[in-house]
Amino acid sequence: MKKIVFITGVAGFIGSNLAKQLLKTEPRMIVVGLDNMNAYYNVRIKEARLAELEKYPNFTFIKGNLADKTLISQIFEEYKPQIVVNLGAQAGVRYSITNPDAYIESNMLGFYNILEACRHSYDNGAPGVQHLVYASSSSVYGTNKKVPYSTDDKVDNPVSLYAATKKSNELMAHAYAKLYNIPCTGLRFFTVYGPAGRPDMAYFGFTNKLLKGETIQIFNYGNCKRDFTYIDDIVEGIARVMKKPPEKKNGEDGLPIPPYALYNIGNNHSENLYLCGNEGLEHPANHQWCLP
Numbered sequence: 001m002k003k004i005v006f007i008t009g010v011a012g013f014i015g016s017n018l019a020k021q022l023l024k025t026e027p028r029m030i031v032v033g034l035d036n037m038n039a040y041y042n043v044r045i046k047e048a049r050l051a052e053l054e055k056y057p058n059f060t061f062i063k064g065n066l067a068d069k070t071l072i073s074q075i076f077e078e079y080k081p082q083i084v085v086n087l088g089a090q091a092g093v094r095y096s097i098t099n100p101d102a103y104i105e106s107n108m109l110g111f112y113n114i115l116e117a118c119r120h121s122y123d124n125g126a127p128g129v130q131h132l133v134y135a136s137s138s139s140v141y142g143t144n145k146k147v148p149y150s151t152d153d154k155v156d157n158p159v160s161l162y163a164a165t166k167k168s169n170e171l172m173a174h175a176y177a178k179l180y181n182i183p184c185t186g187l188r189f190f191t192v193y194g195p196a197g198r199p200d201m202a203y204f205g206f207t208n209k210l211l212k213g214e215t216i217q218i219f220n221y222g223n224c225k226r227d228f229t230y231i232d233d234i235v236e237g238i239a240r241v242m243k244k245p246p247e248k249k250n251g252e253d254g255l256p257i258p259p260y261a262l263y264n265i266g267n268n269h270s271e272n273l274y275l276c277g278n279e280g281l282e283h284p285a286n287h288q289w290c291l292p
């Protein structure tokens with residue numbers, strides 16, 4: 001039996017790596033990928049990732065916008081995906097200050113369209129979507145102090161619009177899981193890094209500047225801790241989760257319990273920027289670092 005997997009954000013860092021791994025290791029999987037190839041960062045990186053995927057006969061690419069409801073319903077009607085992995089989103093915390101519209105379009109409207117398409121995949125008794133997996137983010141933890149973070153922690157105080165959209169996605173998915181019995185799993189990722197990663201992320205920006213002998217600007221005296229996750233570990237996590245949808249079952253009242261799960265995918269060791277930069281020279285006046 002062929003399994004059809006629909007991956008959004010397939011030209012993105014995580015989406016392209018997941019698609020490649022599935023195409024390489026799961027011969028019975030057909031991967032249908034969507035991406036709008038937006039210019040948030042250098043599109044040539046996205047094109048290069050796509051070129052790798054297009055070598056596989058089981059891969060189909062559709063260029064389009066998640067916010068286009070007609071297109072999303074058409075894709076679901078035509079391909080009837082059993083597994084949907086929503087990785088298409090406007091990422092980045094800083095950019096949400098200058099470009100909030102992009103977050104509402106891709107992360108709110110786009111995700112709503114995916115949920116609606118999943119809901120209607122069961123119309124007329126069709127088997128429909130067996131599992132919707134979607135990306136959330138560690139940014140939902142905001143300024144929480146308690147570590148390690150747990151999905152049981154309260155995350156009602158987002159400190160960026162990006163985080164607010166990710167938390168909203170979790171709430172929307174829960175409502176759709178409850179109302180339409182759609183098995184949904186949300187994954188909170190923690191700073192994913194690796195080859196051909198996202199150039200907007202600090203680790204690339206820092207490396208570029210240090211290689212050019214320029215200084216990097218750090219905040220809060222470099223006292224900034226982060227969990228980093230290698231791309232292959234994220235891909236393995238998603239690939240494992242995809243195959244295990246939360247069970248559909250009824251509660252004591254006879255009504256369905258929402259088949260809904262939420263996981264952190266990271267490790268339990270944070271890196272401190274201050275320690276990373278300890279090799280460099282400090283300029284206390286402006287909190288900048290450079291390599292000698």
Ligand SMILES: NC(=O)c1ccc[n+]([C@@H]2O[C@H](COP(=O)([O-])OP(=O)(O)OC[C@H]3O[C@@H](n4cnc5c(N)ncnc54)[C@H](O)[C@@H]3O)[C@@H](O)[C@H]2O)c1
Nearest residue numbers: 009012013014036038065066088089106135137189191192
């Ligand atoms: N990389 C990380 O460290 C990290 C951490 C936490 C959460 N996440 C989440 O994981 C997911 C994937 O992240 P990534 O690092 O691969 O980012 P990415 O920017 O490399 O990939 C996202 C892809 O989605 C596409 N896209 C954006 N809006 C779209 C739209 N409206 N329609 C169609 N395609 C659209 C982009 O063109 C891009 O190729 C995102 O939801 C992101 O928020 C990533």
